Amino acid sequence: MLPASADVVVVGGGNAALCAAISAAEHGVSVLVLERAPEDEAGGNSRFTAGAMRCVYDGVEDLKALMPDLTEQEIAQTDFGTYTEDQFFDDMYRVTEYRTDPELTEVLVKNSRDTLRWMKGKGVRFAPIWGRQAFKVDGRFKFWGGLTIESHGGGPGLVASLTAIARKNGINVLYDARAVGLVVDDDGVQGIRVRHGGKTGSVKTRNVVLAAGGFQANA
Numbered sequence: 300m301l302p303a304s305a306d307v308v309v310v311g312g313g314n315a316a317l318c319a320a321i322s323a324a325e326h327g328v329s330v331l332v333l334e335r336a337p338e339d340e341a342g343g344n345s346r347f348t349a350g351a352m353r354c355v356y357d358g359v360e361d362l363k364a365l366m367p368d369l370t371e372q373e374i375a376q377t378d379f380g381t382y383t384e385d386q387f388f389d390d391m392y393r394v395t396e397y398r399t400d401p402e403l404t405e406v407l408v409k410n411s412r413d414t415l416r417w418m419k420g421k422g423v424r425f426a427p428i429w430g431r432q433a434f435k436v437d438g439r440f441k442f443w444g445g446l447t448i449e450s451h452g453g454g455p456g457l458v459a460s461l462t463a464i465a466r467k468n469g470i471n472v473l474y475d476a477r478a479v480g481l482v483v484d485d486d487g488v489q490g491i492r493v494r495h496g497g498k499t500g501s502v503k504t505r506n507v508v509l510a511a512g513g514f515q516a517n518a
């Protein structure tokens with residue numbers, strides 16, 4: 300059922316929405332997530348990914364902090380290398396041919412390590428991407444490309460894990476709930492219009508996070 304109000308309403312059901320909701324809940328406020336898909340199809344593009352997560356790391360200690368299950372034997376047999384801020388910036392500029400937004404890139408790169416640490420602290424599990432990002436040289440695995448970490452269970456595992464964490468933190472995740480418009484007046488946002496259960500209603504809120512997916516699949 301559509302609640303009458305929430306302190307924060309997050310639109311979307313992928314990684315961005317769920318992380319935003321979990322982050323908002325840290326401030327002791329009521330959080331409602333609106334996911335337009337039914338529960339068994341929820342998670343947007345996030346669900347179709349490998350769950351690969353690009354993040355800065357200066358060596359194996361950084362990786363151990365994210366993946367405490369790494370064994371000494373795995374570490375001894377592997378050259379994880381490093382992925383420095385400079386490498387991450389270079390990759391962003393090279394791949395986008397310098398058309399990436401510099402401010403957003405800075406946020407992405409400079410917060411990448413802390414963001415994964417925060418996710419791990421919330422209960423998300425990570426593992427090295429042995430199968431896709433490493434090859435064997437002289438008996439040792441060598442990682443390449445700076446993409447070293449994936450979430451346990453890939454994209455579906457990440458969505459399931461974040462959803463469970465959201466629920467554990469008291470967040471109301473509503474499925475089949477499509478945001479159709481903001482309620483605004485001269486003082487700003489006052490609520491959000493939602494199509495749910497065959498009806499359109501409103502939820503009162505002053506704070507809306509739109510995390511309903513990117514443009515990547517939009518021709």
Ligand SMILES: Cc1cc2nc3c(=O)[nH]c(=O)nc-3n(C[C@H](O)[C@H](O)[C@H](O)COP(=O)(O)OP(=O)(O)OC[C@H]3O[C@@H](n4cnc5c(N)ncnc54)[C@H](O)[C@@H]3O)c2cc1C
Nearest residue numbers: 311312313314315335343344345348349350351478511512
């Ligand atoms: C095949 C594939 C593989 C990929 N692999 C990787 C990878 O390994 N690593 C990586 O980092 N990135 C990968 N990407 C990119 C990644 O999928 C996206 O960058 C990421 O999932 C975007 O997350 P998001 O939460 O912003 O959006 P999405 O995951 O797309 O979620 C958008 C959500 O918004 C909901 N929604 C939309 N409109 C409304 C509305 N009006 N009301 C309510 N809800 C609404 C949707 O139902 C959906 O749940 C891959 C992409 C694809 C397609």
